[in-house]
Amino acid sequence: MVGVEIGAGRAVGVGLAGATTVPSASGPRHPGPAGSSGGRLRRYTRTTPGRLRLLALAVAVVFAAAGAAGWAAVSRRSAAVNQVAAAEPLVVDAQALDTTLAQADATATNTFLGGGIEPADQRALYQSDLATAARLLADAAERSGPGAAVAGPLATLSTELPVYAGLVDTARADNRQGFPVGAAYLRQASRLMASTILPAATQLRSVHVARLEQGDARSRNTTDATTVASAAAAVAVVAVGALAWLYRRTNRVLNVALVAGAGLALLALAVTLVGLRGQQAEAATAGQRSFASVDLLAQVRTAAFKAKGDESLTLIGRGNGGAYETDFTTQVTPLSDLLAHALAVSVSAAEKTTVGQAASALQTYLTVHRAIRSADDGGQFDQAVKLAVGGGTDSASNQAFAAFDAKVSAALDAAQHDFTSHITAGRHRLRGLGVGLVVVAALAAALALFGFQQRINEYR
Amino acid sequence: MILAVALVAGACSSSHHAGGSAVAAPATVAPPTTAAAPTPDCGDPTASSRPSGPLPTPGDMPAGSYMRTIQDRGRLIAGVSPDTLLFGSVNPFTAQFEGFDVDVVKAIAKAIFGDTSKVEYTAVTNAQRIPDVQAGSVDLVAHTMTINCARRQMVDFSSVYFDAGQKVLVRRDSTAQSVNDLGGKKVCAPLGTTSIDNLGRVPTHPVVVGVADETDCLVAFQQGTVDAISTDDTVLEGMAAQDPYAKVIGPRFTDEPYGIAVNLSHPEFTRFINGVLEQMRSDGSWAALYTKWLGRFGPTPAPPPASYKD
Numbered sequence: 001m002v003g004v005e006i007g008a009g010r011a012v013g014v015g016l017a018g019a020t021t022v023p024s025a026s027g028p029r030h031p032g033p034a035g036s037s038g039g040r041l042r043r044y045t046r047t048t049p050g051r052l053r054l055l056a057l058a059v060a061v062v063f064a065a066a067g068a069a070g071w072a073a074v075s076r077r078s079a080a081v082n083q084v085a086a087a088e089p090l091v092v093d094a095q096a097l098d099t100t101l102a103q104a105d106a107t108a109t110n111t112f113l114g115g116g117i118e119p120a121d122q123r124a125l126y127q128s129d130l131a132t133a134a135r136l137l138a139d140a141a142e143r144s145g146p147g148a149a150v151a152g153p154l155a156t157l158s159t160e161l162p163v164y165a166g167l168v169d170t171a172r173a174d175n176r177q178g179f180p181v182g183a184a185y186l187r188q189a190s191r192l193m194a195s196t197i198l199p200a201a202t203q204l205r206s207v208h209v210a211r212l213e214q215g216d217a218r219s220r221n222t223t224d225a226t227t228v229a230s231a232a233a234a235v236a237v238v239a240v241g242a243l244a245w246l247y248r249r250t251n252r253v254l255n256v257a258l259v260a261g262a263g264l265a266l267l268a269l270a271v272t273l274v275g276l277r278g279q280q281a282e283a284a285t286a287g288q289r290s291f292a293s294v295d296l297l298a299q300v301r302t303a304a305f306k307a308k309g310d311e312s313l314t315l316i317g318r319g320n321g322g323a324y325e326t327d328f329t330t331q332v333t334p335l336s337d338l339l340a341h342a343l344a345v346s347v348s349a350a351e352k353t354t355v356g357q358a359a360s361a362l363q364t365y366l367t368v369h370r371a372i373r374s375a376d377d378g379g380q381f382d383q384a385v386k387l388a389v390g391g392g393t394d395s396a397s398n399q400a401f402a403a404f405d406a407k408v409s410a411a412l413d414a415a416q417h418d419f420t421s422h423i424t425a426g427r428h429r430l431r432g433l434g435v436g437l438v439v440v441a442a443l444a445a446a447l448a449l450f451g452f453q454q455r456i457n458e459y460r
Numbered sequence: 461m462i463l464a465v466a467l468v469a470g471a472c473s474s475s476h477h478a479g480g481s482a483v484a485a486p487a488t489v490a491p492p493t494t495a496a497a498p499t500p501d502c503g504d505p506t507a508s509s510r511p512s513g514p515l516p517t518p519g520d521m522p523a524g525s526y527m528r529t530i531q532d533r534g535r536l537i538a539g540v541s542p543d544t545l546l547f548g549s550v551n552p553f554t555a556q557f558e559g560f561d562v563d564v565v566k567a568i569a570k571a572i573f574g575d576t577s578k579v580e581y582t583a584v585t586n587a588q589r590i591p592d593v594q595a596g597s598v599d600l601v602a603h604t605m606t607i608n609c610a611r612r613q614m615v616d617f618s619s620v621y622f623d624a625g626q627k628v629l630v631r632r633d634s635t636a637q638s639v640n641d642l643g644g645k646k647v648c649a650p651l652g653t654t655s656i657d658n659l660g661r662v663p664t665h666p667v668v669v670g671v672a673d674e675t676d677c678l679v680a681f682q683q684g685t686v687d688a689i690s691t692d693d694t695v696l697e698g699m700a701a702q703d704p705y706a707k708v709i710g711p712r713f714t715d716e717p718y719g720i721a722v723n724l725s726h727p728e729f730t731r732f733i734n735g736v737l738e739q740m741r742s743d744g745s746w747a748a749l750y751t752k753w754l755g756r757f758g759p760t761p762a763p764p765p766a767s768y769k770d
Contacts, residue, residue, distance in 0.1 A: 115555025179702040180549040181682075183542065184675035318542045318550060318557070319582025379535050379580035385555065 048249060049459040055242060056452030059258070060445035062238045063265050066231035067441020070272050073224040074434040077276060081283070081427050083215030088423065090143060091212050092416060094205035095298040097136040097157075101201055102305030104129035105193040108168050109312035110398065112175065112186055113389040130165055137161065140204060149207045156200035164192050183316060190313060194306070202302075209295070216287040219426070220280045225273060232269040235262055235444075242448075250455050257454065261447030268440035275429045282426030289345045290419035296342040297355075297412040300335055301405065304362075307331035308401050311369060315376060315388055325373065335362055342411065347422075351414035358407035365400040372397060502609040506717050507769035508619040509727055511735035518574030526726035527572055530599055535578045538565040539598035542583035543675035545698030546753045547604050550583075557581040560694075560753040561602040564621060564720070564737075567745065568600070571736045585672055587652025590614050593721045600722050600733070604692055606654045607719040617719035618733045619766035621746075624692040625712025626658055629681070629699055636688070638710030642666040645687040648677035655691035658714050666690075678702065692716050697757055717764065738766060 044050030107126040111118040137157050144150040167189035174182030239262030246255055310328035314321035339359045346352045368387060376384035388397045521527035530536050540561050541548035548561040566576040584592050589601045593615045604624070607617045628639045628647070636642055643664030649656040651670040659668045669686050671677055677689045678699045689699065696708045722730045740746040746763040754760075 113555075115551070116553050174702070175552040177702075178552050180543040180545055180552065181675050181678045181699070181702050182552060183550065184673060184679045187673075188676070188679055317583060319539075319580075320542060320584060320588070379537070381580070 049456050052249075052452055052456050052459075055245060056449050056456075059238055059242050059448045059452070062234055063261060063445040063448055064441050066235045066265060066269065067437045067444070069231045070228050070269055070437040070441075071434045073227045073276070074272060074430055074437065077219060077224050077279065078427070078430050078434070080215050080218035081279070081423065081430065084212055084219055084283070084286075085423050085427070087208055087212035087215060088420065090140070090208040091205065091294075093136050093139055093143075094201065094208050095294075095301075097133060097140065098198065098201040098205055099298065099301045099305060100129050100133045100136065101161075101193065101197055102302050102309070104133060105190055106305045106309035106312065109186065109190060109309050109316065110389055112171070112183070113312050113315055113385055115385075117176070118172070119389075126168075130161075133161065144204070144208070147207075150204060153200040153204040153207070156196060157204070160192060160197050160200070164189055164197060167192065186316070187313070190309065193309075198302070198306070205298075212291070213287075216283065216291070220283040220287065225276045225280070228269055228273045228276060232266055232273070235265045235269065238262075239448075246455060250458070252455070255451040255455070257447045257451030259451075261444035261451065264440050264447070265444035268437050268444075272433045272437055275433045279426035279429040282422045282429065285347060286419050286422035286426065289347045290415050290422060292345045293342045293347075293351065293355075293415035294412060294419055296338050296345070297408055297415060300338045300342070300358075301408050301412065303331045303335060303338075304401070304405065304408070308397075311372065311388060311397065315372070315381070315384060318381070319376075328369075332362075332366065342415075346411070346415065347418045348414055351411055351418060354407055354411035354414055358404060358411055361400070361404035361407050365397070365404045368397045368400045502612050504767055504769070505607050505609045505612055506617075506620050506719070507767045508617055508719070508734055509731045510768040510770050511738055512728070512731045515571055515732070515735045515739065518571055521572060525732075526599075526729040527732050531572055535580045536565070536569045536572060537580045537582060537597070537599045538568075539584035539589060539592050539601035539603060540565065540581050541603045541674075543673060544604055544695050545701055547694060547698065548602070549698070560622065560749055561604065563749050563752070564740075565600070565602050567740055568720075568733055568736050571732070571739075585652070586650045586674065587672070589652070589721060593723050596723055599729070600720050602720045604695055605718055605721055606692075606716040608654065611721075614724075615721040616724045616727060616730045617721055618730055619737055619768070620717040620719055620764040621737050621740075622694070622718040623761075623764045624694045624716040624718060626655055626690060626714040626716060627693040627696055627708050627712055628710055629689040629696045629706050629708050630687070632705050632707050634688075634707075634709070636709060639666070639690060639713055640664050642688055642690075646685070647688045647690050648680050648686040649689070649691050650674040650677065653691065654714070654716060659690055662713075675699075681706065694754070697754070734766065734768075741766070 044054050104126055107122055107129060111122040111126060137154070140150075141154050141158070144154065167185050171182040171185035171189060174180075174185060239258065242258060243255060246252060246258075307328045310324040310331065313324040314328065317324060336359065339355055339362065343352060343355045343359070346355055372384045372387045375381075375387065387395060389395050390398070516522055516527070519531065521531045540557055540559075542557070543549050544559065544561075547559040548557060549559055550556070551558050562581070565579055565581075569579045570576045572578075582592075582598055584598070584601060584603060586603070589603055589605055590611060592598045593601050601615075605611075605617075606624075607620065611617070626639075628636070628642065630636050630642075636645075639647075639659075639662050641664070642662075643666060645666050646669050647659060647666040648669045648671060649659050651672060653674075656668060656670055659666060666688070669677075669680065671680065674691060674695060677686065677691070680686045681689050681699075682703060689696065693708060693712060700706045700708050720733055722733065737746075740749075741763040747760050750760045750763075
């Protein structure tokens, strides 16, 4: 790698390999004992050409090492970005699983409210939610990788989801025969969902979120940039030092090759530093803004579906569902704050607008919910049920809720899109930097060696 | 020791939610009330207040009476069971409450308003019956409720409107003849009932499993979590009607006289209800109700006679 073809047409080995093969071209004045390395070193340190060779070697090594350090920093950073990019779809899927399950339960309970045979569109929605959940679960099992952290929740989800579906279908079968025990099966199903299945889905999601956040932290740590800056400083110091030494020993003001080599290395390191900084900024936007928004909106969706289920269960309780209404309040109380935070961190104008619309759609839904509660509490149960379930998915409550969820879902998509585009942009900022650094550092080391060789040749 | 553990588990799972029985775990194993509170002696617990003369004209309740308050409100608020087939349950087809208890409530509404539809039904769990009457969130509770001295300390009761007794429901292939053959078996009963207290006194010591809603017992039974259910025969017949693989066995091992629970602070309402019940006994509407809901289990008996303390 450090062999250099010199204009004179004579190949002269330099560098580490050269050091052992160079013939006595320098004409040592104080030859040491032949064969001993200590003697050879003395031979090099006691003559100017020898010292020149050692210095050439040192400078080339520093240049090459600076390139290697920069390359390592860029590689580490790329790995971190890749980790984030790989974790992101898993987080999205885990979120979708969480939301789909909560939605399935909300739909199942709502379906039972009206009496009689359930509306076909509601049943279809429940079945498609369950199918989606099963598919997401199978995907998650395949792609989550090994580890007890994911194995536990995955096992719980795989075991309990069929149990849940069985309970809902038993409730449905009893209901179709006019047996009130159906309501008890439905309560048990909802309890299983709330106490076991949803917590497992949330746990799975948090494992992937943790992986993503770990990658995210590594993708914008300052150590990598510091490494590159230190490498640049080392190149500059060594180059200036070498030039000064050469000036004293050889009275040459400038060694053009050495200066060019150092300049190239510094330029490459500077470009790398700018790239890292740029990527860091993209990662910060992606992590602290877009992903924070994704996280907040996902929480909003899941909590909202739990609340929607509570609304139905409160009515199904026929006056005995007070605990569900309390849980409804627990679920919806933080929603406004979560949406306000999501608005504060949102990046794109589209997302800001959608989050704002979601916040007002939430108020519309809550107004319908209050109307349901006041009708029910005022003894007008039939009116309350009409608002809550009406003509299936067309009821006031279901419509207002769907409008709200559509906005949250759109905002979530926008935030996810922002996140992905910032991660991709950051990745582009790193593209080619590693290889470029290695090539330029090699060239810089070669130039340095060439520059020194010019001086060494003057001793012939 | 086992009971203690079960109690802790039950406490944890229910405290996880907002303290409501509606979201408490279904198969919560709870101990029977081993140390039953010393039952105060009240003489004949079924002795109620005598009706004060003929009933007032519907829609014209006496001023200052609690019935007037109900009339002015425009609806009677009644606590009933949401899932006790035959007595009080929500019909899945119509989403309306129906059953023997519900029809008695309708008769009371008819006496107040001249209209059986002016009722707001509210589902109450067994354990919530007394607290709801005491809090005044309902005007009355008609929910397969046994009259006894301990409960009389807390609420007022109408005269007896139904005579029930505790039996056991087992799988159709069970060889058990009575509750005494269930020693060591898991037997389910709803919390806050005389049934669960009575089970604790069965000499062969079945393992008592308590749940919030009595229908949760049927779920646990169908899922194989418990071997049997023991509560009033009336309730058990309703469960057996929903499960052809279940049968009700044995003689009644307790007497459970049902009364309508009313707040102690307005005895005139109890007298009024007793007047309605008296009318139902004499005009054949009680017998008609029995035939309508329970006729398939045997001949219609004479209505339980009222006992009054004046």
